[in-house]
Amino acid sequence: MPHAPRPRGPKPIRMDPDRILDAAQEVFARDGLRAASLRAIAKQAGCDPALIYYHFDSKEAMFTALLARRFPPILQELEAVAAPGDPRSTALKLWEVVRIYHRHLKADPAIRSLIRGEIVRGAEGLSGLIEVRIRPIVIAIRSILDQGISRGELRADLHTLLGTFFLARMHLEILDLLPTVLPRLMGLPHDQAVETGLHVWFDLYWRGIARDPLAPLPPLPELEADPIAIKETRP
Amino acid sequence: MPHAPRPRGPKPIRMDPDRILDAAQEVFARDGLRAASLRAIAKQAGCDPALIYYHFDSKEAMFTALLARRFPPILQELEAVAAPGDPRSTALKLWEVVRIYHRHLKADPAIRSLIRGEIVRGAEGLSGLIEVRIRPIVIAIRSILDQGISRGELRADLHTLLGTFFLARMHLEILDLLPTVLPRLMGLPHDQAVETGLHVWFDLYWRGIARDPLAPLPPLPELEADPIAIKETRP
DNA sequence: GCTCCAATTCAACGAATGTTGAATCATGTG
DNA sequence: CACATGATTCAACATTCGTTGAATTGGAGC
DSSP states (O other): OOOOOOOOSOOSSOOOHHHHHHHHHHHHHHHOTTTOOHHHHHHHHTSOHHHHHHHSSSHHHHHHHHHHHHHHHHHHHHHHHHSTTOOSOHHHHHHHHHHHHHHHHTTOHHHHHHHHHTTTSSOHHHHHHHHHHHHHHHHHHHHHHHHHHHTTSBOTTOOHHHHHHHHHHHHHHHHHHHHHHHHHHHOOOOTTHHHHHHHHHHHHHHHHHBSSTTSOOOOOOOOOOSOOOSOOOOO | OOOOOOOOSOOSSOOOHHHHHHHHHHHHHHHOTTTOOHHHHHHHHTSOHHHHHHHSSSHHHHHHHHHHHHHHHHHHHHHHHHSTTOOSOHHHHHHHHHHHHHHHHTTOHHHHHHHHHTTTSSOHHHHHHHHHHHHHHHHHHHHHHHHHHHTTSBOTTOOHHHHHHHHHHHHHHHHHHHHHHHHHHHOOOOTTHHHHHHHHHHHHHHHHHBSSTTSOOOOOOOOOOSOOOSOOOOO
16 A cells, blocks of 8 residues: 555645536536535535635535626626616517526526525525525516506506516426426427427417507517526636 | 333334325425435324334335325316316316315425426436326316317417416416515515415416407306315224 | 745544334234 | 234444544745
8 A cells, every 4th residue: 555645735726716616506406406415516626525615614605606606697687678768668678588587597507496496495594695686686577567567568457576476487497397397298309398488488478468468579589598608717 | 320211112003104194294395305304204203213114115105105195186186177078168177277286285385395396306216206197187287278279268379288387387386485485575465475376377377378368267266275184084 | 945824635523314123012813 | 821913113324414623735925
């Protein structure tokens, strides 16, 4: 056993905390939030589990950091669409909401899982943070619906809070479940399950909330498949 | 420490395996599926953890048993509604689907959690079983939609598989999230959050799928709040 | 070249988990 | 009453988890 004692010190390349977050995101996406272990995250990041505790206070602090780098860009885009100055029709604005959601969340199952499950039950310290992040988003989308009523484009008796809930929530379900459930359940090809599902859903949703449900939807811009790069690593 | 050695044998009352399932259901509902431990279930049931392994082969076998006693009654009721002989209007039939779901799942967050999360990822052995249980339910609901199209009550271009997905899935979301999310997010009273949410949702959904979206819905029977008794303990 | 500090690794701790084997009791049957 | 059998408990097992303290290294500043 005379192999040399392994070097203990730092590797030539310093570990960027953001790279740990990338690894965490990937492991969360694969194993789920609770089942993801720090050891698995460390392995994915290529470092020792203890190093995570040097950069973050705890596992929960990693969640917070994940939320902190993912939500603000989403909120910023949503608030731009919700700004009263935006002259587009309500239908186009809501479809833009779908596109923004889609662009930011499609490639990030970890955040979806976080939003999905850990709101109801789970670490109590987390839910407060999620509230802080999600409430402004709800307000932005809801204001689009409120403006739509004022403009006479949406039915006057629309419950805008629940309408917001329906739109955002079903979007998550479509992203997470359609690609896996539909093929296994009904033998449907899953190639474009999400895109098809979102279009069918938006059509049904719009008929449900529009003042004139039979008026055809305007042409909708395509969904962009490319995920959003969270952080540009400079060369 | 001269306390007498505790009796090791069986308690005067035999432990019914169904009582263990009841306990499991309660603990799953409280802690979630993964976080629920056999020790917590045993404590809730008032027995030793090892006893669970006498009545069930493993933790997974408990899940199977839980599914086996919950799903058949739901399916039976749904298939009765989906029978082509049923003369009721499609709107009433779909509302009846909502009521059946509601009656059986409202008081059983454990099963909802099982349906919700463990389909996508998680124990692979489970998902097959869930498929076996869920597929017939999907078929029943979808056939209601198909019949609705044939009768001219639903829009001809309706995607019935996705329509089934939307109806059942949003129902689960409403049951689980509205009572906890809406009050915390928007200060809404949660007393009748679920009932209100379901009515608003069904109204929107029906407008989305109906051939004549502006025709008013027929009077809908009330939702029954009382949970279904799973097993009658004979006296 | 020496020193100090930030970054990293190693090894271990305590707690919790699913599971098992052996021991113990209760009860019905001969 | 003896005894077999089914039901229950105890104690322990091997893992895994989040977390921590000490040791070790590389590089920056003097």
